[in-house]
Amino acid sequence: MRKSDYFERTDSKIKILFIYITLIIMSLLAIYPVLNILSSSLRPSNQLFSTSLKIIPENASLMNFKTAIFKKPLVRWILNSMIVSFISMFISIVFSATSAYAFSRYKFLGKKSGMIILLVTQMFPAAMLLLPLNILLTNMGLSEKLWALTIPYISSSVPFSIWLLKGYFDTIPTSIEESAYVDGASVLTTFYKIVLPLSKPALAVASIFCFMNSWSEYIVARVLIHDERLYTLPLGLVTLQGQYNTEWGVYSACAILTSIPVMIIFSYLSKYLIGGLTIGSIKE
Amino acid sequence: MKFKQTNRGIYQKWWTPYAFIFPAFLVVLFIIFIPLIFEFMIALFDIRLQNIRLLRDVGINIFSFPKIMKNQFLGFGNYAEILKDKLFYRTFLRTVIWTFTNVFFHVVIGVWLAILLNRKLPGKSVFRVLLILPWAMPQYIAAITWKGMFNYEFGAVNLILNKLGIEKINWLGDPTYTLMAAIITNIWLGVPFMMMVALGGLQSIPSDLYESADIDGASSWQKFKNITIPMLKPVMVPAIILGTVWTFNMLNIIYIMKDGLPGDDVNILITKMYRDGFDLYRYGYAAALSVIIFIILTLFSIAYLKANQNEE
Structure with missing residues (x-):
């Protein structure tokens, strides 16, 4: 398969790499806030004030969802x-x-x-x-x-x-x-x-x-x-x-x-x- | 696409199109134009907490309003008070900075991403879906979530800055930084709209234009300047006007971000209007401010449209 089946004919490899890096960074910026609230929603209440940047926190629990729906x-x-x-x-x-x-x-x-x-x-x-x-x-x-x-x-x-x-x-x-x-x-x-x-x-x-x-x-x-x-x-x-x-x-x-x-x-x-x-x- | 008007006169009576548009215009008339006239009237009177009860006697007949309120008539007093206040000019300047910065980044980032997405690229539909997400998030949730991320101690922004060796910033305590935080949030929110508009515009550019430019040996920059920009303009001009108006009147973000911060140091005109009207109950004053906002936006739109027409 030729490269031009997938990419623009005129694009060099470096340019394609650059495009992908840009798109990945921008997509991360776009979805980060969503991941951020997802992460806080999974945090058990004793870990609310955490300075960790992990998306899935330790001891992740669905407690908050339960409270939200039932209480x-x-x-x-x-x-x-x-x-x-x-x-x-x-x-x-x-x-x-x-x-x-x-x-x-x-x-x-x-x-x-x-x-x-x-x-x-x-x-x-x-x-x-x-x-x-x-x-x-x-x-x-x-x-x-x-x-x-x-x-x-x-x-x-x-x-x-x-x-x-x-x-x-x-x-x-x-x-x-x-x-x-x-x-x-x-x-x-x-x-x-x-x-x-x-x-x-x-x-x-x-x-x-x-x-x-x-x-x-x-x-x-x-x-x-x-x-x-x-x-x-x-x-x-x-x-x-x-x-x-x-x-x-x-x-x-x-x-x-x-x-x-x-x-x-x-x-x-x-x-x-x-x-x-x-x-x-x-x-x- | 041009729609060819064929001879279908026999199938329609003269009133058919009016019957079709009637319901929508009725709603627009009642919810937009009547309140607008009412607002112009309120702006001429001194209505505040002490005499707000009189408004109830007006009922829905807004034309009885001047008679009931005649002792409160101020003429252009509310306008004079606003225009004499230095706070107005400071707020106006802040609004201009807020609007310009936001729209500038919306358009630049939006068009740039659209150009990247408008080419053969495996996986581009995944990127498009991810990049459009901020648009789908309700504004107030975005505002509250970003507010959490800007928290001094536990917010992600400061934690990341810290990792990069930059000192923590007191985003929500200092008015200047609060405004910056609000701008960042609003840029995040507004890029997808401009990106989608630009993407639509790019897809309607016929590819043979680029092909013949290639044959003539044009550089990418030349192609961008001489083909892409002029062809995108008709699509982007209305979008930029709308974007400017929306941003100018963006109440949610600043209102939620500055919640808890006293004073007027973060307000833009629309949030000041909201505060004067609904927190301080100065209805007449707030209405006059709304009218001023309305005039500013109308002048801007006309000027911008004129400027773009003259170039053609």
């Missing part, structure tokens, strides 16, 4: 977060898929400004609108309600999803839809039965984005929810954060349990992401 309201936090995240994910996807379809397929007055308005909304992240939003939602009697938390989450994930999905819809040839129209299908049927099934990968990416958006949101939840029984995962975990006190190991176990599933799904979907981010450019 802390972790399960309740997860459930609360699940409710909020699934509702906002579902509604966001329905809203953004329909909008993205219109932006992709139709010419209409205000199309370009509509796309720009969506981009502009990214200029006011939740943190900036927190104050008026908090007053309005409280006045509507919507603070301390889990489902009400989904409203700001939906609005913050919809613009990005529309851009992502529009980009994907643009790559689907219209000929299939046209033959459906010829057979007498309505616009909605075509959208539902033809375009959506063809867009599964993009829908999956957009869904996971919406889900993660709510799953890991902290600031808005902190302002709107004060009742401990309604704490979402981020609110709950932050109460455990007290630095290097006895809870640190428990916090780490919770953090691992929370982020590992998300990371796995995310890594799996990441290959679909590369295309999605570029095509979503503003050009028609």
Whole structure:
């Protein structure tokens, strides 16, 4: 086998070595914090204050995970977060898929400004609108309600999803839809039965984005929810954060349990992401 | 890819596209534009802990607000107070440093890694998955975890520095170092996004451009400067604008990192706004600060877009 089957033709051996070293160092930096909390989560409580840098500590135990699941309201936090995240994910996807379809397929007055308005909304992240939003939602009697938390989450994930999905819809040839129209299908049927099934990968990416958006949101939840029984995962975990006190190991176990599933799904979907981010450019 | 507009007018009524976009825009209108107008209004009034109860009488009709609050009307008093305060300028300067450093490293490291990954290389998909991990980690967990790693005594950062023979640094006790720790955390968090955007951009560059450059005997640097950079620009410009806005308004990281550290020495504008609004209950003042942040970001985005258009 020739070298060029595996590597770029023009790359010298030294350059390839250099590339690998760089990638290995950067990957280590990227995953080290994850390994670090993994390590503290496995530490028995008498070894919490250790200055060892070993990833798997001596006398590793799953005690912290047990405490996290059975002694802390972790399960309740997860459930609360699940409710909020699934509702906002579902509604966001329905809203953004329909909008993205219109932006992709139709010419209409205000199309370009509509796309720009969506981009502009990214200029006011939740943190900036927190104050008026908090007053309005409280006045509507919507603070301390889990489902009400989904409203700001939906609005913050919809613009990005529309851009992502529009980009994907643009790559689907219209000929299939046209033959459906010829057979007498309505616009909605075509959208539902033809375009959506063809867009599964993009829908999956957009869904996971919406889900993660709510799953890991902290600031808005902190302002709107004060009742401990309604704490979402981020609110709950932050109460455990007290630095290097006895809870640190428990916090780490919770953090691992929370982020590992998300990371796995995310890594799996990441290959679909590369295309999605570029095509979503503003050009028609 | 250009989408060919075929004649499908007969299948759609004029309102079809509007019906499709209606639900999403309704949400955006209610959650973004109405609060935004409300925020502009609050900024003109003196609302603080003592008269916060009046806000309840406003209900959801924000247009009744000026009438109920008329005794608190300040005009541009909140703005004047902010702009007269030296603290504002110091915080603004810190915000600029924070944003610039972060975005600079996000883009440089992101594009660099994307270039390394955009070539034939066995095992590159493994690296890609590993490198993208920070993006998947919830921000608040990243902040708390890094905060643990920056702990003076038991944190991994100081332990590693110690092994390398460097003196321990009091990361979380000294405002300057706390800001540095926050910047490191945020760089770690933001690189994968830029990397993925750049990777997508690189993959859309047709390879025959490079091949013909090879035939002309161009060096790698020439190819990078004359092909890669110009072709990446259309993808990177929106990503850089978004990245700048996100970083400018990144509340989580600094808020969690500096938790327990009194004073304003680590605040950026958005965390100062949060403190004024939700810890000190100075709603009018905080709203005015939000409006100033909004104006700064809008001006920046317009200027950046203009600058990039003129070059073309």
